[in-house]
Amino acid sequence: MNMTSAQEWIDAIAWNDDGLVPAIAQDHDSGRVLMLAWMDRTALRLSLAEGRAIYYSRSRQRLWRKGEESGHVQRLVELCLDCDGDALLLKVEQLGGIACHTGRASCFYRRWTPAQGDTPAHWQETDAAIKSPEDIYGSAQ
Amino acid sequence: MNMTSAQEWIDAIAWNDDGLVPAIAQDHDSGRVLMLAWMDRTALRLSLAEGRAIYYSRSRQRLWRKGEESGHVQRLVELCLDCDGDALLLKVEQLGGIACHTGRASCFYRRWTPAQGDTPAHWQETDAAIKSPEDIYGSAQ
DSSP states (O other): OOOOOTTTTGGGSOOOTTSOEEEEEEETTTOOEEEEEEEOHHHHHHHHHHTBOEEEETTTTEEEETTTTTOOOEEEEEEEEOTTSSOEEEEEEEGGGOOSTTSOSOSOOEEEEOOBTTBOOEEEEOOOOSSOHHHHHOTTO | OOOOOTTTTTTTSOOOTTSOEEEEEEETTTOOEEEEEEEOHHHHHHHHHHTBOEEEETTTTEEEETTTTTOOOEEEEEEEEOTTSSOEEEEEEEGGGOOSTTSOSOSOOEEEEOOBTTBOOEEEEOOOOSSOHHHHHOTTO
C-alpha cells in the first residue's frame, strides 16, 4: 500500500520505550551525513510545521531547536522513514555549513585507523573546525 | 588530541545501557544512506576484523552478519565516530545494490508527503523493489 491515513502517518513510526526515534541528518546537496539525533512526537511535528530540524535532547531532556544558540539551523528539505519504521532520515540544508558543536561540518569527523607499526588503532580526526566553539557560542560558554 | 590508545579506541564509544550503539550505513560511492542498525562490541570488532558490516540484531538478539541470508553483504570501506561517541557511520560497498530486506536499494524508501486536497499526509514510497523478497530469501520465507 502506498499511503497511510492522516491519523496513521505518525503511528507508522516505531517509537522506542522512551517515545523516541533516531533521526539521521544528511546534507541534501553534498550527501554528507551530518549527525544522528533523536526526536519525540512533538519534535517531529514541530520540525514539519516549522520546516527545520527540531530534536529531543536526551541530555537536556527538552526540545532542541537545532541552531537555537549557534544559528546553525537545519532547513528541512525531505523526511524519510525506513522499512521497519524505527529510523528517520532528514535531508537538510545546513545553514552556516556547520552541524557539529565543535565547529566542524559534520559530527562524524573521526575515522577509525588500524594499528601500524608502533601506532595503535585509533580514531583519526579527518576535519578541522571551521569555526571555534568560542566563536559560535561566545566566550561565556 | 588526535589519537586514542589501543586500549581506548573502543572505549571512546558511548555504548548505551544495553551495550549497543547505532550505526548508519552509507553507500561510499553514491552517498545514499542505506540503513540504520545497531552494534555491540563484538559486532564492531568482527566488522573490522572481517571487513564487512556485522550488526547486533535487537529483534533476534544475536549477531547479524549483514548479507548472511541474502548475499547482500556490506563491505566496510570506512568507519567513523561522531563527536560525542554515541553513533557510528559506516561507509560501505553494498553488494548487489540492495540494502533493504524488501528488495530496495535503501531502507529509507518512504518520503513524508504533506496533506493536499483530500489526500492526507502520508509516507509516499519513492523506490520500487529491485528484487522481490521471495527472489532474495527463497519462497520458503
